[in-house]
Every structure is written in structure tokens, then in C-alpha cells.
Amino acid sequence: MTRRGCMIVTGALLACIAFGTYAYIGHAYFFNPFTFQQDDVTYLPWSWYTSPMQVEYLVHGLPQRFLIVTDEDEVRTLFRLLKEDAATTPRDSWTNPPDAPQGWGVAIRTESEGIILQADGFVGVDDVVVLSLNDRQVLVHLSDELRKLVQQRLNQAPIYP
Numbered sequence: 001m002t003r004r005g006c007m008i009v010t011g012a013l014l015a016c017i018a019f020g021t022y023a024y025i026g027h028a029y030f031f032n033p034f035t036f037q038q039d040d041v042t043y044l045p046w047s048w049y050t051s052p053m054q055v056e057y058l059v060h061g062l063p064q065r066f067l068i069v070t071d072e073d074e075v076r077t078l079f080r081l082l083k084e085d086a087a088t089t090p091r092d093s094w095t096n097p098p099d100a101p102q103g104w105g106v107a108i109r110t111e112s113e114g115i116i117l118q119a120d121g122f123v124g125v126d127d128v129v130v131l132s133l134n135d136r137q138v139l140v141h142l143s144d145e146l147r148k149l150v151q152q153r154l155n156q157a158p159i160y161p
Contacts, residue, residue, distance in 0.1 A: 027051065030075070030110075041082045041117065048113050056107045057153040065158035071154040074149075075108060082119070082131070089141045104154055121150070141143050 001009075025033065030044065030053055036046040053075045059065035069075075101121035107115045118132040119140075127147070131138040142150075 005066070016074035022069075030072075039083060040086045041079060042129065044116060046108075048116060050110045050112045051108050053108055055153075056105075056109060057150070057157055058105045059154055059157055060102050060104060063159045065154070066158050067153055069153065077136050077147075078106070078108065080141060081149070082117075084139065085143050085146055086131070086138065086140045088143075091140065104150070106150060110152070 007127055022025070028051060030049040030051050031042070031046045033046045036042070037047075038045070042049070045073060055069045055078055057067040057069070084106050104121040105128075106119045106121075108117040110117050119129045120132065121129050127142055129140050129142055132139055
């Protein structure tokens with residue numbers, strides 16, 4: 001084989017490996033490592049966000065209501081809205097959670113890592129949520145779009161005895 005032929009074969013092999021790696025990452029992980037940005041909502045390394053993910057909506061109290069959504073688009077929308085809302089929430093309000101009992105919760109879970117993000121809402125307070133992160137809590141003011149999404153899902157949650 002000529003030198004040029006070896007270079008073509010090597011280039012094609014490297015392209016196949018690169019494409020295979022990219023396809024595997026796109027299938028196995030929720031976020032692309034080249035575009036992923038850690039912040040107050042996605043605070044873990046990109047490799048913790050494995051696919052598939054699900055969102056769990058829970059109404060606390062009796063009767064308990066619970067809904068699981070596995071739609072990837074909804075998980076992405078929830079992450080996007082939480083990131084936008086966290087970015088617009090004043091930092092000085094992040095340490096003052098409401099003085100009210102928990103009324104509902106939203107958790108994002110992976111099959112391999114378990115719950116990677118948990119948000120808790122409060123009875124009588126519909127404009128803030130507390131994100132429970134590894135070692136801290138972050139208070140986030142909810143946008144109308146996120147509030148409507150969560151309320152819609154909580155209303156759809158069936159009642160469990």
C-alpha cells in the first residue's frame with residue numbers, strides 16, 4: 001500500500017472512531033461534554049447526567065399524588081427553565097427559604113445515579129422553589145412558564161392511597 005493509501009485508511013479509521021464516540025456519548029449521556037456548562041442547576045460533572053432521565057412530580061400530604069414523566073424534551077425544558085430562573089433570581093434571596101410547609105416536589109432522576117436534582121415547593125407560596133443540591137440549597141423564583149408546567153403536571157398526577 002502506498003503512503004497516500006495508508007493515510008486515507010488511517011484518516012477513515014479515525015473518522016469512524018470519532019463518529020462512534022460521538023454517537024455513544026449522544027446515546028448514553030444527556031448532555032454533550034463539549035457544550036455542557038456547570039452552574040447552580042447542573043452542578044454535577046456532565047458524566048453524571050446519563051440517559052435516560054425522568055421527572056417525578058409529587059404532591060405531599062394525604063392523599064399523595066405522584067406522576068413520572070420520561071419525555072426527554074420535558075426534561076430538557078425543565079433544566080432550561082430552572083437555569084433561566086436561577087440566573088434571574090437575586091443572589092441575596094437564595095438563603096431565605098419560605099416559612100411554610102412543603103407542598104410539592106419535582107425530582108430529576110437517572111437510572112444509574114438516582115436523584116440528581118430535587119426542587120421543593122411550599123404550601124401557599126407558588127412563586128419560589130428550593131433546589132436541594134449536594135451540600136446546599138438554592139432558592140429560585142419561578143417564571144410563569146415553569147410555574148404553569150409544574151402546576152399542569154401536578155394536576156395530572158393520579159392519587160395514591
